[in-house]
Amino acid sequence: MAMAKTARPSRQRHYDNLEAMFRHDGTVPPAGVLEPGFEDIDCASVPTSRYTSREYHEREIAHLWRKVWQVAGWAADIPEPGDAMTYDVGDIAALVVRQPDLSLKAYHNSCLHRGMRICDGASSLTSLRCPFHGFTWSLDGAVKSVPEKWDFPELQDAELSLPQLHVGEWQGYVMVNPDPDAAPLEDYLGALSQQWSDAGWDLTGRFKAVHVTKKIRANWKVAQEAFMEFMHGNYVHTNSIVPAAPAEAMRQDVFAGEPHFARGIGVAGVLSGEGDMVRVREQKAVDHFIAYYAPELADDAEFEVAPGETARDKIAQITIRKFRQDYGVDLSGLNRFDMIDYVWYNIFPNFMPWPTLGYPLGYWFRPDGGPSNCTMDVILLLPFEGERPPSAERVVVGPDEPTEPLIGPIGRILDEDMANMERIQQGLEASATRTVNFASYNEVRLRHFHRTLGTYVEDVGGS
Helix, strand or coil: CHHHHCCCHHHHHHHHHHHHHHHHHCCCCCCCCCCCCCCCCCCCEEECHHHHCHHHHHHHHHHHHCCCCEEEEEHHHCCCCCEEEEEEECCEEEEEEECCCCCEEEEECCCCCCCCCCCCCCEECCCEECCCCCCEECCCCCEEECCCHHHCCCCCHHHCCCCEEEEEEECCEEEEECCCCCCCHHHHHCCHHHHHHHHCCCHHHEEEEEEEEEEECCCHHHHHHCCCCCCCHHHHCCCCCHHHCCHHHEEEEECCCCCCEEEEEECCCCCCCCCHHHHHHHHHHHHHHHHHHCHHHCCCHHHCCCCCCCHHHHHHHHHHHHHHHHHCCCCCCCCHHHHHCEEEEEECCCEEECCCCCCCEEEEEEECCCCCCEEEEEEEEEECCCCCCCCCCEEEECCCCCCHHHHCHHHHHHHHHHHHHHHHHHHHHCCCCCEEECCCCCCHHHHHHHHHHHHHCCCCCCC
């Protein structure tokens, strides 16, 4: 823990609080969790034009979205040969198809005749047929049929294979990159895969229980950045997260030499201590957790914190009970950290996978027609026993609609964040200073993100 010895006192407090909570209840977190990563990043401010400018938005499409690895969807949504999904961002349209050998191929979703989209949404296909004039390709992208072929003397079959994007799978997610010269996915991810392997995290054994696409009246970075720090927690989530998960026991990690990922770590429970007042706080944390996530257990005496017990003990017991009765899954042998605590990574530019069951989520964000609108995809990934359950259908939720009815208590937390988005965008567009400022530790992941963004996209004048 050499890094912590040289940390600023306020940052050291976060490191110490997090470790003390583990020592207090004997939890041994997965490998790497107790090793903080930090780098002083000289990106204290950025211009508001990154969020408001049409010109900057167009530069992002050209120099960011056409150059990076990004999530197209959940691989288990297309398990069989011929199963297909579409993915769109800016002027990029991808069609991902499961092959007969169960590998994936990704094509530009545009007919080589007149440009018609070949496919819309999820499909199960035997071939790729344009609905406009019937040009048809095999699943492997080779041309299969050209109507009135005699009338296209200039076109040769060798020239009619569908152009491809790079495609890969990581932790159950389908990833695509439109750049013909893209580095391999593993190279792009750097040390990320090794971190997950060392910790024993594997999402491929989960199923997609919920998929919501939330439309938001704000720039995609405004939406995403709300989930890259927790300074706002004491003001936005005062009655949802904070009572059972103190902001003082959350840690922000960036790793030198790793431009494409960073992470946050949070611990459930209360800061450790002794005496009657601490036990009162412990019980309040448990009562809040029950009220929020398991109201049917409100009168169960089993979850009263006895002397020598902690809120973390009871939260773990509640979680085991809930997963057993709601999903038929036994979590009793799972590491407590993986059961009730939470880790949320951000993978540049727009992807946030959460590996533990504290919040078993995946997010990705995309611009939606311009700099002032975006979408946020939210999926809930749950463990299962026996045969894999079918993936949930995607549901689109409008800007003024809540997500709680679809996602449950986690959706209530998301809705608290969503209430701020449009106001932030409006404030950025009205800014007198034309500048956004970032904290050095609590918002270090935002500094890290914008430093990397600046290597892809140059800033523009004005806003």
